[in-house]
Amino acid sequence: MIHLELPLLLVAVLAGTGVYGILARRNAVLVLIGVELVLASAGLLMVTMGSTLADPLRAGHVLTIFVITIAAAEIAVALALVVAVFRARGDIDVTRAGEVDS
């Protein structure tokens, strides 16, 4: 038996922390850390629901594995992009991403 309030509260905390990280940071790699936290909170919500609802397809657990895989693919492409931007511009400040001169 578990009180579902605890995992659901952790889901909310992780999502809020991730949103703060995405909005408050200027370094592109740190923005990606915020994105990872939001994805982690989505995974925790799916595992919580998958473990507590009687689901013959085990959708919660399977979809969490899928989300983890997609997050790995996403961060590989995103970090390659960050390194490419760094080589072209000399910094990875997202507040100056649209400017031609850095």
Place this chain on the structure above:
Amino acid sequence: MTTHDVLFLLVGLITGASAVLSVTTKHLVHAALWLVVSLGALSGCYLVLGAELVALVQLLVYVGAVVVLVLFALMLTHAPIGRSTAHDGSVTQRVAALIAGAATAALLAATLISAFGGEVDVQGGSTGLLAQRLFGTWVWPFELLSLLLLIALVAALALARLATSPGDAVDAVATAPPEREPIASRTEAS
């Protein structure tokens, strides 16, 4: 308080606290290291919830691969070692981000807890059933994911190679001021 509650409270506190630290720390490298702690403790949460396979995949993929990639990217982009504030937004931006983050957390917590709150049985476990479902019902999405991973690998390689021609890779990183040659001409040259 049941046993599950106590265990989840322990790992959940570590997860939440290190997540907060990873988005607020002034040291760039520490942010990635706190992310390791947070995602590692999150796999502990998965274990408490009875999802052993998901916990192991989380540990292997995130702590083993993703965080190493993040650390590599920090090193390759000349992240400053030690305290630095250059990577933080202005005070206004941070206050706005705090409001947005707190609002998101409050909204999610209120909605989810009022919808699903209560004491329930944990019925995870049974990796055998999960494997049957994964390679039975979910086998086509699973195969599509392997294709996605291949595409992501090729795309990451292409992105990393497009950005610079073979000769000046070292110069471009060593002399920080950027080269302004458009990407198209450089790919022709290479």
